[in-house]
Amino acid sequence: MKVPERVTICEVGTRDGFQIEPDFIATEHKIEVVNQLAEAGVPRIEVTSFVHPKVVPQLRDAEEVMAKIRRRPGTRYAALVPNDKGAVRAADARVDVIHTVVSASESHNLANVNMTVAESMVKLRAVMDVATKAGTPVHCGVSTSFGCPFEGDVPLLQLERVVARLVDMGARGIGLADTTGMANPRQVAAALEHLMPKFTRVEWTLHTHDTRAMAIPNILAAMELGVTNFDSSIGGLGGCPFAPGASGNVCTEDLVHCLHAMGVETGIDLDKLIAVSKRVQEIIGRALPGQIIKAGTYARKYPLPDGVAARLPRAS
Numbered sequence: 001m002k003v004p005e006r007v008t009i010c011e012v013g014t015r016d017g018f019q020i021e022p023d024f025i026a027t028e029h030k031i032e033v034v035n036q037l038a039e040a041g042v043p044r045i046e047v048t049s050f051v052h053p054k055v056v057p058q059l060r061d062a063e064e065v066m067a068k069i070r071r072r073p074g075t076r077y078a079a080l081v082p083n084d085k086g087a088v089r090a091a092d093a094r095v096d097v098i099h100t101v102v103s104a105s106e107s108h109n110l111a112n113v114n115m116t117v118a119e120s121m122v123k124l125r126a127v128m129d130v131a132t133k134a135g136t137p138v139h140c141g142v143s144t145s146f147g148c149p150f151e152g153d154v155p156l157l158q159l160e161r162v163v164a165r166l167v168d169m170g171a172r173g174i175g176l177a178d179t180t181g182m183a184n185p186r187q188v189a190a191a192l193e194h195l196m197p198k199f200t201r202v203e204w205t206l207h208t209h210d211t212r213a214m215a216i217p218n219i220l221a222a223m224e225l226g227v228t229n230f231d232s233s234i235g236g237l238g239g240c241p242f243a244p245g246a247s248g249n250v251c252t253e254d255l256v257h258c259l260h261a262m263g264v265e266t267g268i269d270l271d272k273l274i275a276v277s278k279r280v281q282e283i284i285g286r287a288l289p290g291q292i293i294k295a296g297t298y299a300r301k302y303p304l305p306d307g308v309a310a311r312l313p314r315a316s
């Protein structure tokens with residue numbers, strides 16, 4: 001199997017994950033989680049979003065969180081914005097990278113940001129202008145890239161048209177998001193095989209949700225084609241409030257465990273990451289879907305049952 005030496009993980013749990021939590025998570029807890037993730041060596045964190053506070057009340061403290069986190073050198077702190085108003089707020093909060101959002105399907109875009117795709121493109125051009133003036137790089141995410149919970153299949157040419165418009169306005173980083181976990185590995189590979197040769201200067205990211213247990217297989221399919229940037233959520237938190245049936249992102253510690261087991265570096269300390277996941281469970285007061293936190297790593301050994309040790313054949 002062809003695997004890269006190293007991949008870059010972007011932790012999105014404090015944005016994609018926290019945004020759907022019904023009870024307000026204290027600002028100090030959000031800050032604590034971001035700081036601990038950075039301490040564990042996570043190279044990129046999508047900390048929060050600068051969206052309408054009535055639409056996503058959980059993240060209404062975006063400014064305060066950005067102002068109070070400890071910036072670790074080596075970690076890039078990003079925030080999600082849907083429009084230029086969000087971009088101004090994000091630039092004022094000194095994010096390192098602005099992440100934008102538009103969907104490949106019209107229905108999800110309207111449900112999510114109250115705009116048609118064409119209207120979003122106008123706003124995203126304005127985001128680009130704000131970001132250029134502020135000297136902040138922009139990374140563009142495309143929701144429902146592999147399927148829409150309202151429309152079903154999203155034709156590849158429709159995805160290509162959205163990507164082309166983003167590239168035309170200067171996007172260099174594009175994230176293909178499987179918002180409700182509809183993609184399968186063959187589909188991910190086919191989409192990348194179609195898009196990568198057409199947009200050769202783009203740096204691709206895959207943003208997965210594990211709604212149907214296909215997230216890691218999808219990541220492996222993308223990795224075999226040379227993609228090395230993946231979004232994930234601590235503990236497997238997550239879900240889009242504006243996409244019915246959405247559930248958590250691929251779990252960061254499960255993904256890091258899988259990559260490390262295959263000899264792929266992430267720069268992340270897995271033990272520290274598991275400790276963060278435990279802390280997040282405490283904060284939100286329930287167990288999360290991650291597996292490694294329950295099973296331990298593949299290297300875990302159990303004591304032998306009574307009487308077995310004495311009967312083991314000696315190694316010659």
Ligand code: COA
Nearest residue numbers: 049050051052053055056082083085086101112113114240
């Ligand atoms: N941050 C804060 N306020 C914002 C804003 C932003 N990024 N964008 C717009 N607003 C304010 C406007 O200033 C305006 O305020 P006013 O009524 O006091 O004048 C008001 O919101 C309405 O502006 P409008 O452009 O008409 O926005 P809208 O009501 O159509 O909402 C979005 C559009 C994009 C702001 C809203 O749908 C949204 O925040 N969506 C985010 C969804 C999300 O986070 N989804 C999950 C991520 S995938």
Ligand code: ZN
Nearest residue numbers: 016177179207
């Ligand atoms: Zn998502």
